[in-house]
Amino acid sequence: MAIQVTLISHSPDPLRSLYMAYRTCYSQLTPKQILDRIGDDRITDAQMRQFIEERLKTGHASPLEQVWFEFGISGVSRAFSHQFVRHRVGISFEQQSQRYVTYKEGEFPFTVPETVRKAGMAPQMEELFGRVAQLYEEMVAAGIPAEDARFLLPNATNTNFKITVNFQSLLHICDLRLCTRAQWEFRKVAALMRSEVMKVVPELGKYLQPKCGELRMGYCDESEKDWAACPIGRVRPHKDALFRLYDAHRRGELAPLGEAEFAVIEEHDLVEPR
Numbered sequence: 387m388a389i390q391v392t393l394i395s396h397s398p399d400p401l402r403s404l405y406m407a408y409r410t411c412y413s414q415l416t417p418k419q420i421l422d423r424i425g426d427d428r429i430t431d432a433q434m435r436q437f438i439e440e441r442l443k444t445g446h447a448s449p450l451e452q453v454w455f456e457f458g459i460s461g462v463s464r465a466f467s468h469q470f471v472r473h474r475v476g477i478s479f480e481q482q483s484q485r486y487v488t489y490k491e492g493e494f495p496f497t498v499p500e501t502v503r504k505a506g507m508a509p510q511m512e513e514l515f516g517r518v519a520q521l522y523e524e525m526v527a528a529g530i531p532a533e534d535a536r537f538l539l540p541n542a543t544n545t546n547f548k549i550t551v552n553f554q555s556l557l558h559i560c561d562l563r564l565c566t567r568a569q570w571e572f573r574k575v576a577a578l579m580r581s582e583v584m585k586v587v588p589e590l591g592k593y594l595q596p597k598c599g600e601l602r603m604g605y606c607d608e609s610e611k612d613w614a615a616c617p618i619g620r621v622r623p624h625k626d627a628l629f630r631l632y633d634a635h636r637r638g639e640l641a642p643l644g645e646a647e648f649a650v651i652e653e654h655d656l657v658e659p660r
């Protein structure tokens with residue numbers, strides 16, 4: 387079963403909500419006065435966007451909690467779902483139950499990872515799950531409740547979610563789960579949530595990046611070994627490299643520009659003629 391992520395709904399006017407949340411903090415105007423000014427265009431759409439853009443460069447994050455997104459997520463494994471529900475703040479989950487849902491004829495949907503397929507071991511996995519399905523069916527037929535028969539089911543079993551998440555929490559989830567260190571399935575779900583948000587509010591969607599993204603921390607805080615192994619490491623600095631540079635600067639050890647550099651600067655052919 388393929389992973390599916392659908393944006394069901396979101397704050398009716400995310401940019402206005404965010405603008406009003408920030409503006410209320412920094413203005414003598416009441417929220418009602420701000421709303422009226424948006425209504426009669428004394429505050430234009432362009433002004434709202436620019437104000438938000440500036441605020442998003444700061445650490446004032448609580449207004450981001452006032453914008454929410456609702457997603458339907460299906461075709462994910464229970465291996466994924468256990469990681470997903472570890473996120474505790476600013477997100478509400480409803481997940482398909484294995485107590486109230488009994489798999490008909492024992493047939494449960496499951497995910498076979500690409501690595502298993504590539505190793506040619508998918509048939510063995512499917513054969514084992516076929517036997518699990520058969521025993522599950524026998525247990526249910528013997529009167530064992532689904533909540534106990536499910537003890538047979540593997541991490542690969544698929545599940546579905548309906549979630550609501552606020553923008554601040556979604557940023558945090560993407561910080562962690564778009565990182566190449568996160569599990570492939572979670573990276574896929576986070577990438578699909580990002581692309582759904584990009585379709586409706588690209589002004590906010592573009593901030594959904596891994597934590598090393600230029601609109602987030604901008605550097606990698608994983609181990610240097612992991613950073614070196616990361617394909618994105620080629621374009622993002624590691625935090626230790628930044629500190630080493632900063633320390634060298636404080637000790638006055640950064641090499642000053644010398645005559646050789648100035649000679650290069652003065653070269654005629656440095657810039658291609660247009």
Ligand SMILES: Cc1cc2nc3c(=O)[nH]c(=O)nc-3n(C[C@H](O)[C@H](O)[C@H](O)COP(=O)(O)OP(=O)(O)OC[C@H]3O[C@@H](n4cnc5c(N)ncnc54)[C@H](O)[C@@H]3O)c2cc1C
Nearest residue numbers: 469472473474475476477555558559562563565567568569
């Ligand atoms: C690459 C990777 C590997 C992982 N490996 C493991 C593993 O091996 N074992 C394992 O158990 N988990 C593992 N996790 C899960 C991880 O430990 C977190 O539980 C999960 O990522 C949720 O993150 P969070 O706590 O930052 O998010 P949230 O729960 O959404 O929290 C959001 C923010 O609020 C803060 N916060 C939330 N609750 C509290 C609180 N009670 N007190 C203070 N601050 C709070 C958090 O620190 C965070 O900054 C892994 C996660 C990743 C990304």
